[in-house]
Amino acid sequence: MNLKLFNVKEYTLRKGKTFLNILCNLALIIVLVTTMLFVAANNSTASYAAGTCDIVSFxxxxxxxxxxxxxxxxxxxxxxxxxxxxxxxxxxxxxxxxxxxxxxxxxxxxxxxxxxxxxxxxxxxxxxxxxxxxxxxxxxxxxxxxxxxxxxxxxxxxxxAQSGAMATTDVNYQFLINSIGNCDIWKSNANGxxxxxxxxxxxxxxxxxxxxxxxxxxxxxxxxxxxxxxxxxxxxxxxxxxxxxxxxxxxxxxxxxxxxxxxxxxxxxxxxxxxxxxxxxxxxxxxxxxxxxxxxxxxxxxxxxxxxxxxxxxxxxxxxxxxxxxxxxxxxxxxxxxxxxxxxxxxxxx
The missing domain is CATH 3.40.630.10 (Zn peptidases)
Structure with a gap:
């Protein structure tokens, strides 16, 4: 939304509106624009914080x-x-x-x-x-x-933890991982x-x-x-x-x-x-x-x-x-x- 500056006296004479009406209209426009910007900013931040941003996804x-x-x-x-x-x-x-x-x-x-x-x-x-x-x-x-x-x-x-022994193609490590087991609760590294x-x-x-x-x-x-x-x-x-x-x-x-x-x-x-x-x-x-x-x-x-x-x-x-x-x-x-x-x-x- 583009808001242009204008001369209040000239605008009043041309349109025959009162100075009070102009102020009321200006106030209404300012409130609307401020509200729109506030909502947009908060919606953007809220959606980002909620995990809907462009790169990292849950x-x-x-x-x-x-x-x-x-x-x-x-x-x-x-x-x-x-x-x-x-x-x-x-x-x-x-x-x-x-x-x-x-x-x-x-x-x-x-x-x-x-x-x-x-x-x-x-x-x-x-x-x-x-x-x-x-x-x-x-x-x-x-x-x-x-x-x-x-x-x-x-x-x-x-x-x-995510894939079990399929985490590697190395047969020796596949054997080690399978012999240890408990892959779904695995805390250690590949060496156990x-x-x-x-x-x-x-x-x-x-x-x-x-x-x-x-x-x-x-x-x-x-x-x-x-x-x-x-x-x-x-x-x-x-x-x-x-x-x-x-x-x-x-x-x-x-x-x-x-x-x-x-x-x-x-x-x-x-x-x-x-x-x-x-x-x-x-x-x-x-x-x-x-x-x-x-x-x-x-x-x-x-x-x-x-x-x-x-x-x-x-x-x-x-x-x-x-x-x-x-x-x-x-x-x-x-x-x-x-x-x-x-x-x-x-x-x-x-």
């Missing part, structure tokens, strides 16, 4: 290949704020995708990772969709913040090692563990034996992250406590967890009876690297059930990245 099974296609489309659509690279190569030949969302030189740096456990793969489209939303609508934030995102930290494990038990801080101390290669809870033959573990370690050691957010499933709860971390890291991690709670409504949980680290990512990040953060357990049902819940926990988590970044507002110079 429909169907979200595979490794779909993630690769989506990141290419995101980079092409938002080249100013989306960059990506690959690191390492898994046992089954997949590379780990690393996305840089925002200004790589920004003062605020936040690490996000998802799907370190294969069976929890609904959180991969969650972070991909959040990345798309922020690329489209949070340009100001991304000028002062860079999110390093590992949307599928364990791609082989995800493929096994639980990545979230393979980090060096507290390695071997977990109360729940398997003595050999398994679908879950096997710590590996040595600390950091798995390429997936090493890549996450390198990210933590080589970058000056302010904090991290790790996405898991399930329970709609938030963990933040790493035993033996410093009081400073503990305090900031609690603040981050409370901030995510305020965004999501998820309950913050801490077990102070857990006095030893257990080789997890959180233990390595908080205790060894001194990087605070929290683990967000999304949803109530593990894949492949409950696919409809993804759009729900997307809407709940959407504002959390921005709210966590703004905890570090003092680092931003305007």
């Amino acid at each position: 429909s169907g099974t979200y595979t490794y290949d779909r993630m690769l296609a989506d990141v290419q489309a995101l980079s092409a659509t938002y080249p100013d704020v989306v960059r990506y690279e690959f690191k390492g190569q898994t046992a089954l030949g997949r590379q780990i995708l690393i996305i840089k969302l925002g200004n790589p030189e920004a003062p605020r740096q936040i690490l996000v990772h998802a799907s370190i456990h294969g069976r929890e793969y609904y959180v991969t489209p969650l972070v991909m969709k959040m990345a798309e939303y922020y690329a489209a609508y949070e340009k100001d934030l991304l000028a002062t913040t860079c999110f390093t995102i590992v949307p599928m930290a364990n791609p082989d494990g995800v493929a096994i 090692v639980d990545i979230n038990r393979n980090f060096p801080i507290g390695w071997g101390l977990a109360e729940t563990k398997n003595p050999t290669n398994s679908y879950a809870f096997y710590e590996g033959i040595t600390p950091s034996s798995e390429v997936e573990t090493v890549i996450l370690e390198q990210l933590l050691l080589e970058n000056n992250y302010d904090c991290y957010i790790a996405y898991h499933m399930r329970g709609n709860i938030i963990y933040y406590y790493a035993p033996t971390c410093s009081p400073e890291v503990y305090s900031v991690s609690r603040l981050i967890a409370d901030t995510v709670h305020n965004s999501t409504g998820y309950q913050v949980v801490v077990d102070f009876e857990d006095t030893e680290p257990n080789g997890s990512f959180a233990d390595f990040a908080q205790i060894f690297c001194g990087i605070p953060g929290c683990t967000v357990e999304c949803g109530k049902t593990l894949p492949p059930d409950g696919a409809g819940q993804v759009s729900d926990f997307y809407s709940k988590n959407l504002s959390s990245w921005k709210n966590v970044a703004n905890l570090y507002i003092s680092k931003v110079t305007y």
